[in-house]
Amino acid sequence: MKLNTNSNIYTFVYMTVVVVIVAVLLAVVSSALQERKDKNVLLDKQKQILGALKVDSIQGDAAEVYMSLMTDTITLKNGKEVYVASLNGATKYVLPLAGKGLWGGIGGYLALDEDKNTIWGVNFNHEGETPGLGAKIVEKEFRSQFENKHIRNAANEVVSVAVLKAGKKAEGQEQVDAVSGATITSEGVSKMLEEEMKNYAEFLNDVPVVEENVETNEEKEADNVIAED
Numbered sequence: 001m002k003l004n005t006n007s008n009i010y011t012f013v014y015m016t017v018v019v020v021i022v023a024v025l026l027a028v029v030s031s032a033l034q035e036r037k038d039k040n041v042l043l044d045k046q047k048q049i050l051g052a053l054k055v056d057s058i059q060g061d062a063a064e065v066y067m068s069l070m071t072d073t074i075t076l077k078n079g080k081e082v083y084v085a086s087l088n089g090a091t092k093y094v095l096p097l098a099g100k101g102l103w104g105g106i107g108g109y110l111a112l113d114e115d116k117n118t119i120w121g122v123n124f125n126h127e128g129e130t131p132g133l134g135a136k137i138v139e140k141e142f143r144s145q146f147e148n149k150h151i152r153n154a155a156n157e158v159v160s161v162a163v164l165k166a167g168k169k170a171e172g173q174e175q176v177d178a179v180s181g182a183t184i185t186s187e188g189v190s191k192m193l194e195e196e197m198k199n200y201a202e203f204l205n206d207v208p209v210v211e212e213n214v215e216t217n218e219e220k221e222a223d224n225v226i227a228e229d
Contacts, residue, residue: 049094051123052109053085080199085111092120095200099192101126102134102184106192112151116204119161122146124189134185145176151197151204158204160197163190 046066055065071091072084083094091114098107104127111120124137136142146161153159153172162170163186166177178186197204 048123048125049083049085049109052094052111052121053087053092054111054121055087074203076200076203078199080203082200082203083109090114095196097124097192097196099188099195101137101188102182103127106137106185106188110146110193110196112204116206117150117152119146119149119151126185134179134182136179136182137185137189142176142179149174149176158197158201160190160193163187163193 043063047062050062050066050069053069055069069085069087070083071086074082074084076082081096083096085092085094093112093114093116095110095112096107097110098105100106106124106126108122108124110122112118113120122143124143126135126137149161151158151160159173162173162175163178164170164175165183165186166180169175178190
């Protein structure tokens, strides 16, 4: 029986077979590359953390440098993570950041000294910010302003660091100059820092978790008897 290549059935079967073959090939390729993708994502994260620690210029393998510095990873009750590093014998705490810019998400890492107050360094990233404007948040000129600033106010409360236009003043917190011509992105960085510091406030303040002392009915009755005696 001769196959009619002009029939609708033939066309449908042919297209189905082609689609299935292509899908299988794509799945195989994606699976084969997944491990490499995961490694690249992890390496990028490690490089960003090193950037916040101001060791991104160290020569050598970034993964090895990262592993040599990191001493612990603390997972907070809200799911946030804090990376603990030892740099030249001093402890540094690296806090992941996430927020919104003008055209997409912004994020990064903020490294604090052992006092959990003084900023050692920061490293920002962005999704689709305007080149030459909002994208400048990743540049050293902007990031270096945060160094040695403090996230606490005079009352020792965690308040973050404000990002404001030159000439403007923040009340009760230290500040850095916003990126000229990138108001929304700068405001996004400022708000991100403010909101994220709230998420880390318990860790930064070393607030102890106190278990409630719940008395049983028997204990209450015993207390009452003692009181009556």
